[in-house]
Structures are given as structure tokens and as C-alpha cells.
Amino acid sequence: MKTFYIDFMKYRRLSLMASLVLVVVSLGLVAIRGLNLGIDFTGGNVLQVEFPGGASVGDVREILASVGQEGAVIQAYSDTGMIVRTGSDDDKARESVTSALKAKYPDMHIVGIEKVGPVVGAELRREAMIALGLALGGILIYISVRFQFRFAVVSVLALVHDSIITLGIFSLTGMEISSSFIAAILTIVGYSLNDSIVVLDRVRENWRTLKTDGIITLLNNSINETLSRTINTSLTTLLPLAALFLWGGHVLRGFSFALLIGIIVGTYSSIFVVASLLAGWWTKSPQKA
Amino acid sequence: MRRDRWRLLLVAVVVLAALFMVFPIKGRINLGLDLKGGAHIVLQAKDTADSKVTEDSLERLLAVLRNRVDQFGVAEPVIQREGADRIIVDLPGIQDPDAALDLIGKTALLEFRAVVTSTSPVPPAAERKNYDSDEEFEKAQARWNEAVKAIDAQKEELERQSASVEGGMVAKSDEGRFYLLGTVLVGGKDLIDAKTQYDHLGRPVVALSFSSEGSKLFDAATFANVGKQIAIVLDGVVISAPVVQERITGGHAQISGRFSPAEAGRLSIMLRAGALPVAVDVIENRSVGPSLGEDSIRAGIQAGLVGAALVFLFMLIYYRYLGLAADAALAVAILLVFAGLISLKATLTLPGIAGIVLTIGMAVDGNVLIYERMREELRSGKTPMASVDAGFKKALVTILDANITTLIAAAVLFYFGSGPVRGFAVTLSVGIVAGVFCNVVVTRTILQLFMSARAAKAAARS
Numbered sequence: 001m002k003t004f005y006i007d008f009m010k011y012r013r014l015s016l017m018a019s020l021v022l023v024v025v026s027l028g029l030v031a032i033r034g035l036n037l038g039i040d041f042t043g044g045n046v047l048q049v050e051f052p053g054g055a056s057v058g059d060v061r062e063i064l065a066s067v068g069q070e071g072a073v074i075q076a077y078s079d080t081g082m083i084v085r086t087g088s089d090d091d092k093a094r095e096s097v098t099s100a101l102k103a104k105y106p107d108m109h110i111v112g113i114e115k116v117g118p119v120v121g122a123e124l125r126r127e128a129m130i131a132l133g134l135a136l137g138g139i140l141i142y143i144s145v146r147f148q149f150r151f152a153v154v155s156v157l158a159l160v161h162d163s164i165i166t167l168g169i170f171s172l173t174g175m176e177i178s179s180s181f182i183a184a185i186l187t188i189v190g191y192s193l194n195d196s197i198v199v200l201d202r203v204r205e206n207w208r209t210l211k212t213d214g215i216i217t218l219l220n221n222s223i224n225e226t227l228s229r230t231i232n233t234s235l236t237t238l239l240p241l242a243a244l245f246l247w248g249g250h251v252l253r254g255f256s257f258a259l260l261i262g263i264i265v266g267t268y269s270s271i272f273v274v275a276s277l278l279a280g281w282w283t284k285s286p287q288k289a
Numbered sequence: 290m291r292r293d294r295w296r297l298l299l300v301a302v303v304v305l306a307a308l309f310m311v312f313p314i315k316g317r318i319n320l321g322l323d324l325k326g327g328a329h330i331v332l333q334a335k336d337t338a339d340s341k342v343t344e345d346s347l348e349r350l351l352a353v354l355r356n357r358v359d360q361f362g363v364a365e366p367v368i369q370r371e372g373a374d375r376i377i378v379d380l381p382g383i384q385d386p387d388a389a390l391d392l393i394g395k396t397a398l399l400e401f402r403a404v405v406t407s408t409s410p411v412p413p414a415a416e417r418k419n420y421d422s423d424e425e426f427e428k429a430q431a432r433w434n435e436a437v438k439a440i441d442a443q444k445e446e447l448e449r450q451s452a453s454v455e456g457g458m459v460a461k462s463d464e465g466r467f468y469l470l471g472t473v474l475v476g477g478k479d480l481i482d483a484k485t486q487y488d489h490l491g492r493p494v495v496a497l498s499f500s501s502e503g504s505k506l507f508d509a510a511t512f513a514n515v516g517k518q519i520a521i522v523l524d525g526v527v528i529s530a531p532v533v534q535e536r537i538t539g540g541h542a543q544i545s546g547r548f549s550p551a552e553a554g555r556l557s558i559m560l561r562a563g564a565l566p567v568a569v570d571v572i573e574n575r576s577v578g579p580s581l582g583e584d585s586i587r588a589g590i591q592a593g594l595v596g597a598a599l600v601f602l603f604m605l606i607y608y609r610y611l612g613l614a615a616d617a618a619l620a621v622a623i624l625l626v627f628a629g630l631i632s633l634k635a636t637l638t639l640p641g642i643a644g645i646v647l648t649i650g651m652a653v654d655g656n657v658l659i660y661e662r663m664r665e666e667l668r669s670g671k672t673p674m675a676s677v678d679a680g681f682k683k684a685l686v687t688i689l690d691a692n693i694t695t696l697i698a699a700a701v702l703f704y705f706g707s708g709p710v711r712g713f714a715v716t717l718s719v720g721i722v723a724g725v726f727c728n729v730v731v732t733r734t735i736l737q738l739f740m741s742a743r744a745a746k747a748a749a750r751s
Contacts, residue, residue, distance in 0.1 A: 048581065050580075091390070091394075091571065095387075098387070109578075110386060110387070110578065111577070111578035111580055111581040112386070112575075112576060112577045112578055112581050113328075113386045113387075113390075113574060113575070113576040114574070114575045114576075115571065115573065115574040115575075116572075116573050116574075117333075117570065117571070117572035117573060119333070119572055120331070120572050120573050127705050128705075130705065131701050131702065131704075131705040131706075134701045134705075135697060135698045135701040135702075138697040138698075138701065139694050139697055139698075142693065142694055142697060143694070146690055179706075179707070179709075179710055180640050180643075180709065180710060180713070182702075182705075182706070182710065183640055183702055183706065183710045183713045183714070186698045186699075186701060186702045187647070187695075187698060187699075187702075187717065189698050190694055190695035190696070190697065190698025190699060191651065191695050191698075193691070193694045193695070194654065194691040194692075194694070194695065197687065197690050197691045197694065198658065198687055198691065201686065201687045201690065225665070226661075228661055229657055229658055229661045232607065232657045232661075233654040233657050233658070235603065236600050236603060236604070236650050236651075236653045236654060236657065237647070237650035237651055237654065238650070239596060239599040239600050239603060239650060240592075240593070240595075240596025240597065240599065240600060240646045240647065240649045240650040241596070241646070241647065241650060242596075242599075243592045243593075243595040243596035243599060243646070244592040244593075244596060244643060244646045244647075246592070246595075247588060247591045247592040247595055248588050248589060248591075248592035248642075248643065248646070249584065249585055249588030249589065249592075251585060251639055252588075252589075252592075252639065252640070252642075252643050255640065255643055256643065259647065
């Protein structure tokens with residue numbers, strides 16, 4: 001048998017408090033610090049340019065200021081490549097930027113343009129909320145049917161917890177949120193549930209011991225029995241994501257970062273949120289088994 | 290035993306079919322615009338005083354855009370309506386994103402108008418390098434501001450006057466001069482052809498041929514305006530305003546402006562294809578040069594290979610020979626993902642590549658669940674053969690529950706996502722299905738082969 005046994009449920013109040021604090025802090029960060037929303041949401045212009053002869057961010061900033069784009073965000077992603085983001089989605093502004101840069105660096109060329117109008121950004125925000133709501137609703141129904149309604153509620157609460165903390169970390173790090181972030185959050189919702197399902201599945205299997213052992217022992221047994229699964233499945237998914245974060249190119253960095261955070265938090269929450277909430281709920285109002 | 294044979298046959302057939310489908314992979318996968326390079330432009334038609342957005346005007350808008358794109362020479366363009374008033378234009382392989390935007394987004398409404406009067410042009414702004422001291426530079430700037438103010442005042446005067454001129458409008462020229470223009474003498478709809486030519490100085494010009502109706506109008510207009518200016522106005526901007534030297538019969542004219550050969554070429558195309566019937570806004574434009582796409586593919590492959598190597602190693606170290614089976618199943622899963630994408634004719638996007646890398650990690654999750662279960666069954670005293678059976682049987686439910694919920698999220702994402710994100714939803718879904726198949730069918734087959742080989746060895750030894 002297992003050589004170690006951790007009494008996870010002993011820490012359930014502590015862990016729930018910690019989760020609550022993290023969620024509140026995350027919401028506070030989002031409310032106060034805000035999120036670095038990309039042009040997919042805000043509208044605007046992004047130019048990706050290459051200077052084969054090299055150029056400094058400072059010089060480029062000066063040139064942009066001379067054509068009235070003082071507020072442009074300039075970011076170098078390699079020795080010769082830069083991303084220039086202007087707030088307006090005005091084509092004239094973009095043209096003046098490119099011609100000013102061409103005048104100074106004749107060999108400069110544009111490798112990518114992204115322009116999003118404000119209407120599209122507003123639509124994306126609304127659609128993202130609907131999509132998240134639908135996904136959570138679908139999962140709530142599925143778990144209710146396959147397991148129990150209470151299991152479904154605590155699982156979905158854990159998913160909301162994971163999503164909010166991921167948002168909080170994005171607010172903290174100031175990483176940009178683009179449309180692929182929505183894909184990342186929905187994937188977190190779908191995938192970080194897997195660990196909860198592994199635990200809940202064992203709870204369901206051990207359900208007959210509820211009368212003799214009580215809910216706390218039942219949950220503890222189930223978590224301990226499935227602990228190696230919970231850790232290994234997350235680890236095998238984190239490995240390629242880490243590779244994607246480090247070597248997958250700058251476009252996918254934010255996306256893989258969101259998934260890394262979401263899956264780590266999701267692994268934690270499958271034990272410390274799902275099981276703890278279930279234990280708390282059950283001890284307050286036991287249901288007939 | 291009989292079921293095992295069938296399983297082996299199924300796996301063999303699936304793997305062979307997938308291999309046949311995937312190799313050689315070159316050119317078999319549809320790449321999204323973000324990987325192969327190209328422009329994705331979304332236009333929104335909008336009402337103006339002159340033209341309303343209607344079913345009919347949108348159809349004509351589509352026709353004009355198709356015409357322009359065809360004449361520009363883009364391979365496999367996609368031009369389609371989205372919703373009530375939007376049009377999506379996808380142009381693969383465009384080298385110059387600016388040119389594409391110019392070609393698609395410009396109305397190209399050409400008008401010849403009488404010139405009533407004009408202001409002087411705005412002088413070029415002062416540049417610091419032309420002056421010896423800051424003081425002189427500031428003075429020059431002040432003079433320039435004065436000049437601009439004076440011209441603005443003149444412009445306002447023109448605008449006041451325009452009310453009393455029939456069909457009057459005020460338009461600006463490239464050089465910053467304001468014109469008070471009279472009625473439209475001839476318009477772009479009276480053209481039958483437009484071509485790029487070069488004038489005697491070698492500058493590109495656009496040569497116009499009028500229809501018979503247009504020829505008559507142009508003839509009358511030049512006759513009435515000898516010695517006066519006629520403005521050539523494109524989308525409300527005066528391109529040039531030549532003085533009519535003599536009456537022009539025969540229906541030919543040319544536009545000379547300050548354009549490059551490429552710009553003259555695009556203008557000719559737009560004039561031939563006709564003006565857009567309604568005004569449009571470019572509400573979204575994503576253009577990726579081919580080099581950027583290649584970089585993304587290279588980075589994605591690199592990350593995928595490193596990620597796969599890490600997962601292979603982890604499984605091998607943690608589960609030993611069982612890990613080897615999982616690794617073989619993972620290789621099959623990756624093969625099946627590509628085969629699935631090809632047979633679904635799905636488009637592989639950059640987030641789609643991320644989806645494949647993610648799949649590499651998620652595909653072995655099922656193996657972890659099965660193997661952990663097998664270890665439990667072994668510990669509870671079952672024979673190895675019986676624990677393998679029980680492991681697969683009992684883990685199956687968990688594997689299905691876990692993957693179906695991920696599929697729910699992927700389906701929502703597919704429904705709501707656009708372009709690249711949708712590509713991610715597709716690879717994720719294909720990856721989940723391939724992963725589950727490899728967990729429960731392929732892994733089991735491989736373990737069966739292992740065990741029968743062991744049994745044979747043991748039999749040979751004894």
C-alpha cells in the first residue's frame with residue numbers, strides 16, 4: 001500500500017481561506033491595475049516590422065513621436081524585429097508611421113499588420129463572456145448527469161476560481177491579453193476539470209464507505225489514492241506547454257503562459273477547492289447517500 | 290484472444306491508412322493565413338447620404354471586390370459575406386499588406402469636376418535641420434502656422450461659397466490646396482477602360498477610355514472649359530487639376546498624379562472594376578508576411594519536438610516498459626492528429642500548432658490513468674494479466690468523462706472563435722479523440738504484443 005497518507009481535509013478551511021484570498025486579490029488587481037488588453041479587444045493598430053540593419057527602440061520612438069504617435073507602444077522581440085502598437089485604428093496614422101520609418105530606415109519592411117476596429121473588439125468581449133458561460137453551463141450539466149449536482153457545483157466553482165486567478169496573474173505581470181487568451185481560458189476550463197474528475201470518480205467508486213468512514217475520510221482516501229494520477233497527468237501536460245512557452249515564438253507566449261498558470265492552479269484546486277468545498281457542504285447539510 | 294487479434298488488425302489498418310494519408314506531408318495540410326502569409330480583411334458596408342446598404346448593393350459590392358481581386362492576380366482568394374453588412378476578404382500570399390488594403394478598401398469613385406476657385410497650397414513644414422539656430426527654426430514654424438491659418442480661413446470662405454454653387458463641394462488636393470468644385474462633368478461609370486501607361490517623362494499615368502456617352506460628356510466639358518481647370522477627383526481628393534488646353538474629342542484622357550507604377554496599376558484595376566457601390570470601413574485587417582509565417586512554423590515545430598521529447602522521457606523513466614508502450618501510442622496519436630486534420634480538410638493555424646503541442650501532453654494522461662489503475666490492481670493481488678484487463682476497464686470511464694468535458698469546451702470555442710482560434714479548437718478536438726483511441730486501443734494492443742513476446746520467451750527458456 002501507499003507509504004504516505006496526507007490528511008488533506010485537515011487543511012480544508014485553511015486552503016479555502018487561501019483560495020478566497022487569492023480570488024479576492026485577483027479581482028482587486030483586475031479592478032485596480034486592470035488588464036493589458038490587446039487590440040483584439042480595444043481596437044487599434046499593430047505593426048510588426050523588421051530592420052535588417054538593426055534599429056534601436058529609442059530611435060524608433062523618436063521617429064514615431066515626430067509624426068504624432070508619442071503614445072505608441074514599441075517592443076523589440078529580436079535584434080532586428082519590433083512590434084509597434086498605436087492606439088488608434090486609423091489607416092492614415094499607420095501610413096504616416098510607415099513612411100516616417102521608411103525614410104529613416106530604407107531597408108525596413110513590414111512583416112505583419114493587425115488592425116482591429118472598436119466594434120470588433122466590443123463584439124469579442126461579449127462573445128467571450130457568452131462562450132465562457134456556455135462552457136461552464138455545459139460542464140455543470142454533464143457532471144450533474146454523470147455524477148451528482150453537488151459535485152457539478154463545486155467543480156464549476158473551482159473552474160471559476162482557476163479562471164479568476166489566471167486573470168489576476170495576467171493583471172500582475174501585465175502580459176497582453178489577445179483573442180487567443182479566450183481559447184486558453186476555455187481550454188483551462190475543459191482541461192483543469194480532468195483532475196477534479198479523477199478525484200470525483202474515485203469518490204464515486206468509494207461511495208459505499210461513506211456510512212462507515214464519513215465524508216472526510218472518504219475524500220481523504222480518494223485524494224490520496226489518486227494523488228499520483230493528479231500529479232502525473234498535470235506534469236505531462238505542463239512539460240510540452242513549458243516548451244511552447246520557451247521556444248514557441250513570441251506570438252504564442254501569452255497563450256502558453258495562460259495555460260501553464262491555469263493548469264497549475266487547476267491541479268491545486270481539484271484537491272483544495274473541489275474536495276474542501278464538498279467536505280464543507282456535506283458536513284453542513286448531509287445528503288442521503 | 291480472438292478480440293485481441295481484431296484489435297491488432299484494427300490498429301494496423303488505422304496506422305497504415307494514417308501513414309498513407311500523411312506522407313509525404315508537404316502540401317497536404319491547409320495552412321491558415323497566419324502561417325502561410327496573406328491578408329485577412331473584414332469590411333463593413335455603411336450607409337451614406339447617397340447610397341444605402343441593401344441586399345442589392347452588397348451583392349454588387351461583392352462583385353466589384355471579386356473583380357478587383359481577380360484582376361490583381363491573387364491565387365485562391367476568399368471573398369464572402371458575413372452577416373447583414375460585412376464582407377470577409379482573405380488574400381493568401383500577399384507580399385505587400387498595404388497594397389492589399391488599398392485595393393480592397395478604397396471606393397475609387399472617379400469624378401471630373403469643374404474648378405470654381407482654389408486656395409494656395411500649404412507650404413512644407415519647417416524642418417530643424419534647415420535652420421542654423423533654434424530661434425530661426427521657431428520663427429519659421431511660426432510663419433508656417435500663420436500660413437496654415439490663412440489657408441484654413443480661405444477654406445472656410447470656400448465652404449461658405451459652396452452653398453451658392455450648383456453641386457458645389459470643397460476638396461483637398463495631395464499638396465494641401467483646397468478647391469471649390471462645381472458639378473460632376475464626367476464620372477467613373479462612363480469609363481470603359483483604364484490602363485497604366487508612361488508619359489514622355491517616363492512617369493506612370495492612368496490612360497482612360499470613355500464610353501460613347503462618356504465621350505460626348507467629356508467633349509462637351511472640355512469645350513466649355515478651354516483655358517480653365519478641370520479637377521480629377523478620386524474619393525473626394527483632388528488628384529490633379531490640369532488646365533484644359535483645347536477641346537478633347539475621341540473619348541481618351543489620362544490622369545497624371547504623383548503615383549508610383551504600382552499605385553497607378555492598382556488605380557487602373559479599381560477604375561476598370563468600378564467604384565464600390567457603397568462606402569466601406571475596414572474594421573479588421575490582419576496581414577502576415579510569408580517570412581513571419583515561416584518563423585512561426587519553425588518555432589512551433591521546435592517547441593513540439595522538445596515537448597514531445599520531454600513527455601517521452603518522463604513516461605519512460607516513470608513507467609519503464611509500460612512507458613515505452615505509452616510513447617509508441619503517443620507517436621500514433623500524433624500521426625492520427627495530422628491524418629485527421631488532412632482528412633477533415635481543416636486549416637492549420639498558429640494556435641492550431643499550439644493545440645497539437647498541448648495534445649502531446651494530454652494524450653498520455655489516459656496512459657497515466659490506466660497504468661496507475663493497473664498498479665493498484667496488482668497491489669490488490671491480481672495476476673499481471675488480470676490487472677491489465679481491470680486497469681483498462683476501470684480507467685475507461687474516467688478517461689471518457691475527463692475528455693468529454695474538454696470536448697465540450699472545445700466545441701464552444703469552435704462555435705464562437707474566429708479564424709485562428711477556431712483552428713485551435715479543431716486541433717484540440719481531433720487531438721482529444723486521437724488521444725483516447727490511442728490510450729484505450731493502441732496502448733492495449735502494444736501491451737498485448739509485449740506480453741505475448743514475454744510469454745514466448747519464457748516458454749523458450751523453460
